[in-house]
Amino acid sequence: MQRYGDIGGENSAPRAAAVESTAYHTVLNAVPCDKDGKSVPSNAQPASVEAHGNWEPFKDRIAFETAEFLYKEEQMSQTKISKLMDLWAASLLEHGGTPPFSSHAKMYKTIDSIAVGEVPWQTFSVKYAGEVPDGVTPSWMLADYDIHYRDPDLIARQRLDNSSFKDGFDPIPRRDFDRDGGRVYKDFMSGNWAWTQADLLAENPNNEGAMVVPLVFGSDKTTVSVATGQNDYYPLYMSSGVITNAYRRAHCNSVVPIAFLATPKCARKYDKCPIFQKFRWKLFHKSLAFIMRSLKPGMTTKQLVRCPDRHYRHALYCLGPYIADYPEQILLAGVVSGWCPKCMASKKNLDAGTPGRRTRELTDMLIEAYDTETVYKKYGIHAEIVPFTNDFPRADIHELLAPDLLHQIIKGTFKDHLVTWVGEYLTHTHGETAGNTILDDIDRRIAAAPSFPGLRRFPEGRRFKQWTGDDSKALMKVRAYFFINIA
Known part of the structure; x- marks a missing residue:
């Protein structure tokens, strides 16, 4: 799936690339039209917003204030509202007039149609x-x-x-x-x-x-x-x-x-x-x-x-x-935990051949061809899960899934994978005591980062219990600063 526009994250485009x-x-070129659905010239100015009056969707001020009084202030019951409208209609009958609403249902429908x-x-x-x-x-x-x-x-x-x-x-x-x-x-x-x-x-x-x-x-x-x-x-x-x-x-x-x-x-x-x-x-x-x-x-x-x-x-x-x-993602795709929700690759052998992409049609075919245990163990599919996207046209959940920028990239790749892996590597290579000494030295270097616009300081190093997304992004900048200066 090609670079989806993210929600609230960084721009997915390379910043240096300029559009020439x-x-x-x-065909699907968003042709403008008028309120009746008739196409208008591409250079036409949009029609001005029609002035419906201050009481839209109510027909006038009396109707608006009647609804406000009965519904909001008095909170009158439906039966009494309808009875009041009948009496109001009877009083206006000889004058050819009508009440603001014919019944409580009409008043409620008008209130529900308020667009504001x-x-x-x-x-x-x-x-x-x-x-x-x-x-x-x-x-x-x-x-x-x-x-x-x-x-x-x-x-x-x-x-x-x-x-x-x-x-x-x-x-x-x-x-x-x-x-x-x-x-x-x-x-x-x-x-x-x-x-x-x-x-x-x-x-x-x-x-x-x-x-x-x-x-x-x-x-x-x-x-x-x-x-x-x-x-x-x-x-x-x-x-x-x-x-x-x-x-x-x-x-x-x-x-x-x-x-x-x-x-x-x-x-x-x-x-x-x-x-x-x-x-x-x-x-x-x-x-x-x-x-x-x-x-x-x-x-x-x-x-x-x-x-x-x-x-x-x-x-x-x-x-x-x-x-x-x-x-x-695995809940949405109906995939067994540990499997990829977008492709058929096995976590135990990611480089084996060229595993195909998961699709709605392929999943349905496998569930129909094999028993529940086989599709679970061999293809990582929960046959009992029917993705909600199956109820909609042109919707394939395996295609639609996009990574969570915070949990999978910022915190997942950096904190949960890279930072944790470095700590485990140092402990495995140098032993627990020497490894902790190296990690303490890294914390001192992080704490020694000078003040600079856009660069957050970490006086205690990276040893804080709860990492937020902002913490991870700020610490990534500090580490990038050191890599640049070391290079």
Whole structure:
């Protein structure tokens, strides 16, 4: 998968490469149109925002203040609201007038159609529905698991309608080239994946002139400790590939939480219980499929949306990269821990031949051809896991997985691998006492780094218990400083 635009991380492009020429996709080229979906000239100015009045979507001030009084201040019941509207209508009958609302349902519908403000949160519950063993029933089988979420389709439309992203709006797949004709990868839409998706959508002639909108997802279970104990949170985030990396990194509300997933708990004796594991896997994938279900129509049928430049365009959604750390990746891909979620290589013999890439079609074929134990041991596949992406067109989880920059690159490669490996190597080569002496000398050198703009000092060396992403990045700069000076 070619260099995905990351969420909140460093730019994926080589900084020294300068773009000399650009080729844009000629079919999925985000042609502007008016509010009725009719194409407008490429140089046409967007229509000014229509003035609906201060009371939109209410028809007038009386309707707005009536709804505010009944719903917010008095919190009147549905029955009483409808009765009040009937009496109001009766009093106006001889004058040919009508009340602000015909019923409580009409008032509620008008309130729900208010476009101002954030997309509301919703909740659904899931419960174990399998066979229950005789005797004492495990508590996890009886629990209700609440999943809180927001409609991703509405959030995607809201972000596209945000004029703050006008200068960071990048809707057409493109290929950038340097002066030597080499590719330059910068923002998401300059990568091969966005171009490939546009090619697939271009096979349908009805999609000509539409706009590809890749939706980037990410999740990571985290624990927040407080004085009263600890709570597990499982946030799911979403961003859009048509927003440039600079705007994603600027923390301007381009990356938003759209759900908090459930985290089933059980007694220790059930940790490795196949029934509990299977339930946990199904709960995760079914929850994702349910949350994202509103995106499915927009993946095959053009949706008219208003964009940051105030033009309307026809959008086609794509489930874009899913950014996750390794434990999350194997859960998403349905792969056995220790195996690669993107290719068929065995961890015990990575150089054996040329292992092929995992694909949705290959996984389905192997599960159909072999028994559960064979695909588990020989191919590293959990046959019981059905990835949520199987419910969506043009979505292959093995292709969509992208590394978590913090856990797999900054903390994973540098701290958990390189720093730990150096310490173990010194101890193995020189013995524990001499190895610790060398490590103490390294800490003194790190602590002796002089003050310099952009260079953080570590007075105690690198011996701190909890490494944050900022700690790792700052220490990487200090070590780079020493390597440069030593060279």
